[in-house]
Amino acid sequence: MTISKTTIGRRGLLKGGVALGAAGLAAPTFFNSPARADMHTGYLNAPQGGSVTLGFNVPQSGPYADEGADELRAYKLAVKHLNGEGDGGMMNTFSSKALQGNGILGKKVEYVTGDTQTKSDAARASAKSMIEKDGAIMITGGSSSGVAVAVQALCQETGIIFMAGLTHSNDTTGKDRKANGFRHFFNSYMSGAALAPVLAANYGADRKAYHLTADYNWGYTTEEAVTQATEAMGWETVNTVKTPLTQTDFSSYIAPVLQSDADVLVLNHYGGNMVNSLTNAVQFGLRDKMVNNKNFEIVVPLYSRLMAKGAGANVKGIFGSTNWHWSLQDEGSKAFVKSFGTEYGFPPSQAAHTTYVQTLLYADACERAGTFNPCGVGEALEGYFFSGLGNGPTIYRKEDHQCFKDVLVVKGKENPESEFDLLEVVEVTPMSKVWYSPDHPQMGGEAATLGECNTGA
């Protein structure tokens, strides 16, 4: 049975998911595509010797440097596994068996790194340098949607595949989607769709929410996604306030919440913004307040374990969503945690997970396509069903290059047993509940298109 390279709707997706579990994967149809004929010529940076170079573009300085460091650890681990070193990690649990531990298409995998500094211009410059000077065949990484969108556009212009790292804004695979760009990480829409039912079940359908939103692209899409999803559950949005990205003390934004009629505060913040706004909200006693005869609640739509650590005990009992968590007990997650933990001495973050997975997916697509040609690789990824990489059955949707998979709703753990044990998974929202049409208004509507694949030739 061939289930790759399909245009798929929700119903088809469910059928395909069942079929995947029952029958596994069969040979994809694109093996006969023209891209296979010209294996290592006719595209930018076609590898000529016995090795192939990947470009890892992560924040090595700036406020997301710790997240970038974890991404880099995961990339290095993926390279080891691809080259047949180490225990193989998730290559052993991956539904595709195209990867043999002999590099990619028989070429040893090498890598170069760049520092995005979490700045779009710096990220583009480092990606450009890796493409032009180091001959990188693929660029991957990033810990910010602004960076991801900028680097994705560069890769599209130059004719290189971009495998996005941690980027959560709808725009990456929404209005700014590109034919050469692919995202495994989930997005704002999915966070809203997964969180809203859990929030309604725990806090009731009659709630008044006040949003504080980081004043940039990701903040807007997250606010839009969460307000729409919670309003559909019966919540009322009483106010939405934009906060400057450079804000450190949120007291003057928290104080009006106390004076409002709201009984829920939604913090559409990430990184240092999230740590500070959540800390300030707890300091002001919001969690001890009773409003409208209900306990006041706080919600953080996007959680990161590394950032939750910065907020300390303030995260206890607070709901949010995450792409992956090391405590998952599926075979893929266990294999990855064991491999990463043995190598580095601590469990991987969600940023490490998504970057490791993206590297394996890229390598696997090259193997299945039989070429590094970006258009061939892209074709191999489009509509591709897989499993065994920690998120259950997953599809890379053809229309927008967004991965669809289960989404985790998590809560700050009340009694953590270690410094890593900060979040607990309270719900695994199935893929079908976070599915949306490619022309959804939050994703840029009908105007959003991938454009044409670019080989850079």
Added chain:
Amino acid sequence: MEAILLQILNGLDKGSAYALIALGLTLIFGTLGVVNFAHGALFMIGAFCAVMLSRIMNYSRVIIDESRTDFLGNPLKVEVPYLHDWFGPEIGQTMIEWSVPLAIIFSIPVMWVVGYVMERGLIRHFYKRPHADQILVTFGLAIVLQEIVKHFFGANPIPTPAPPAFAGSFDVGALIGFDPNVIIYPYWRLIYFAFAALIIGAVFAFLQFTTFGLVVRAGMNDRETVGLLGIDIDKRFTTMFAIAACVAGLAGVMYAPINAPNYHMGMDFLVLSFVVVVVGGMGSLGGAVLAGFLLGVLESIASMSQVIEYLPGINQIVIYLVAIIILLTRPRGLMGRKGVMEE
């Protein structure tokens, strides 16, 4: 009305931090004539003194708990702080929880040494150089200091909570005749405000009522004449630099529970503090304090949703708008002296 009062409290609290940093900046500028862009880094180092002391007090031995497992399935390693062994779990834990107030004592010698070394080792070589050179070297120093801190402590914020006794909020409204739970304010922020007032008062008293302060004030007015009287003004100015470093450091220590310290927190405050100094008047200690509180209150009021509704984005520009207006109407700032930075 309640909302405005709450924002005034917020403004005074924010203003406390601005005033303390700007006070140190003005002390250095007024005495040494140096525009110190590394002053924010001193604030950050102060906050990391609290982190460091917390880590020292949490220094632990490791025991293996066979009944539990870690994330790899191995027996769990549990850390037991030595303070628990030495003083018992309860007293030991209480000491750890009070690490931030204790860090006030810890930070003073640390900041003194940092300030002294910074002045003697680098900044004194730039006294006679143009302000542009001073800005470049001190800005470079700030980057070096924050990268050193990042190397040892990482890039993510590190939670450094206040003692549990100061958790929660105080009902300020009930004290002044409002309904209960209408104007509540976190205890630690009130303590921060009182602490800032104490430090500012102490610095002014030191300069006003001690012989040392008299000499320094004289030196700020006329360095050459004080030198001709046979007084080693440089030595006193070095001490003033160390005092300014301690003021910034103390501001940082007490700020650690308000926002988890990270390596770039100094830069976040630096630009605002310079605006505070300019609005207050270059070289004017009173101006720095006044402008710190004034801009803190204005920034808080501009963040109210009722204000943003009518003037979108005002919260992001209000401080700079006020700075422009004040500099246009009073070019020397609120309390600036004639002749400072005017040569």
